[in-house]
Amino acid sequence: MYIEESYYFWRLAADLVVNHDFEIIQMIEDKHEVWLEQRIQGKTNVVRLSHKTFDWSNQLKQDQAVLDENIKRVLKVVGGRQVHIHNVYIAKFKPVDDWNEWKDTRSLPGRKKGTVQTFYIDEQSRETEINQLYRSLQLNEKNFPAPSEFEMEQMVEYLKQSIRNNHTKKQQQREQIFFYGKPFLTYILIAINLFLFGWLEYQGGSTNTYTLIQYGAKYNPAIVDGEWWRIVSSMFLHIGFFHIMLNMLALYVLGTAVERMFGSKRFIVIYFVGGIIGGLASFAFTPNVAAGASGAIYGLFGALLFFGTVYKTLFFRTIGTNVIFILILNIVFSVLMPQVDNGAHLGGLVGGFLASSLVHFPNKKEVGKQVASFLVITALVIGLGWYGYNHESNHYDARLQAGVATNYNKKEEYQKAIDITTKALQHTSSDQESLYFVRGNGYVNVKKYNQAKEDYLKAIELNPDFAEAHQNLSVLYYNFEQNEEEAIKHAKRVLELNPDNKEMKQFIQSVEENG
Structure with a gap:
């Protein structure tokens, strides 16, 4: 490898990483290849720097095929709505035959939004191509000095080390972000x-x-x-x-x-x-x-x-x-x-x-x-x-409030059940029959039989097929109002709705025998 091309390879990489905050995606030193990334407002610039020499355009074509496969891999780890690949070759000479077709900007493989653009930095076009690359990256144009060959050789190791130090520093910063505290x-x-x-x-x-x-x-x-x-x-x-x-x-x-x-x-x-x-x-x-x-x-x-x-x-x-x-x-x-x-x-x-x-x-x-x-x-x-x-x-779901009030009735907290259903009836317009039924049960237990009867009748008015309301009303008529006729009427309605209700069958039989 020529020291001059090696110098410009690492000089470009170091400038983008250290001075322009590009992230290293991958750095393969033995193959003289570096992949860098920078995200700006949803747009991602990816730079692939490759220090290679191509004698013929056919070799360049083969490398472009490899490039496309690598791009597919890189797209899995980079984000952004638009991804623009800047493929940069650094070599001493251009291929000897016609290769210009590979410099045309083309669409990103497998993506609607994004491009691939190739830059070929050789000895004759170095300054022009570098400036064109920087303009494409929306960076200020750069004019790298041309030191002596000895200085270049000394600088290469320094540039490599500056990239490594920057990468290490960013890794430490990431670790500080992800591991600042302990999750106790x-x-x-x-x-x-x-x-x-x-x-x-x-x-x-x-x-x-x-x-x-x-x-x-x-x-x-x-x-x-x-x-x-x-x-x-x-x-x-x-x-x-x-x-x-x-x-x-x-x-x-x-x-x-x-x-x-x-x-x-x-x-x-x-x-x-x-x-x-x-x-x-x-x-x-x-x-x-x-x-x-x-x-x-x-x-x-x-x-x-x-x-x-x-x-x-x-x-x-x-x-x-x-x-x-x-x-x-x-x-x-x-x-x-x-x-x-x-x-x-x-x-x-x-x-x-x-x-x-x-x-x-x-x-x-x-x-x-x-x-x-x-x-x-x-x-x-x-x-x-x-x-x-x-x-x-x-905040008031009739069935939910009826269920809550039923629990209070079971706990013998009857007044709470009455208060809950009363308030729910003020704020709901559907499924009210369940609220009247549960409140009626509460009234029975606090011996307010007239209020209980009114609630059971209201529940039946809203839902004529409410078997449980008919049943409780039947018992209330018989035990507390001695109204056998109404008691039998509602008990028979229960059997119409539920013929297997043994309790109501026995109730009717008992009333008729005593009557």
Whole structure:
């Protein structure tokens, strides 16, 4: 290899790496080949420097075929909407036959957006080709000095070492980014969630709605009544084994990564801001009882996306593609599954991103953006809370409220059951028959029989085929009003709806015998 070509090869590589912040994709010293990358606003410039001599254009053609295969490999690790390959040959002489067709800019193999452009830097066209390369890279034109052969020889090792030092420094910086902290808070959060899941199972079951509400699940009517702490407590409760295992696996994978990058203090802020905004979004838009760390976990997704805005090249060369793919997959799954709390997920994602912008990375400050993030977080918390509080009709699902009230009746907390159903009836217009029925049961147990009869009759008016309401009304007429005729009428209606009801058959027989 000629020392002059070797010098310009390493001089170009060193200038792009050290002075223009190009990243090394691959450096193969024994083959005198270096691949470099730089991302600018969605556009990626890839430079392939090759120190080779071609006597004939056919040799150049063969190398272009190898180049295309290498480009396909490189495209798997570089990001950007547009990728432009700058293929740079450094040689003493041009091929002796016609080779100019290979200098034409062509489309990127396998991609719609992108180009491949070849530059041939030989002894005669060195300055022209280098300047053309730099213009193509949108850099200022460069005029490299031409030292003596002895100086070139000395400089080559220096240039190689400067590239290695720069690469080592960037690797250390990357390690500092990925391994700033230790993920002990992630493990503590996992332990707390698992402990509370076991406690729920012991107390009545994690899938039991009454147990969930009793121990702090997101229950909108209670939040409207002032129990705002449920926004936080619900982050630590889970509904069923699959739910806890899926969320804890996600927390382990995402939590350890985010806590290592941001440090424990910043991590806990991101986790709770994501969880709280997710919980408030769920409160504002979803009436269902909800629990789980999903909002906080989506907040960790938001933190990784924020990482991608700060370290774009590093993001796409490491975790970026996987993060975006998993996030899109989760969002699609959430949209297709109606029982998934999309409000909590999207709220957590936005909250985590904003919280990451607020705390930022260690040793990094962007005061303007951090203040803006704080203001947006504050506005979201207040806005979602205000919207949820002032739109009570969003919080009452008749069947859910009837189920909750039924649990209170079973616990002999009859007045609570009556209060819940009464309030729900003020805010719902569908499925009201179940609310009247449950409230009627509550009235019977507090010996308000007239109110109970009115509720049972209202339930039957809304749903004439409500067998349980007919049955309870029949018993009420017989035991508390001594109205055998109405008791028999409703009992027979029960048998019309359910001929196998032995209890009603015996009831009718007993009434008729006594009558």
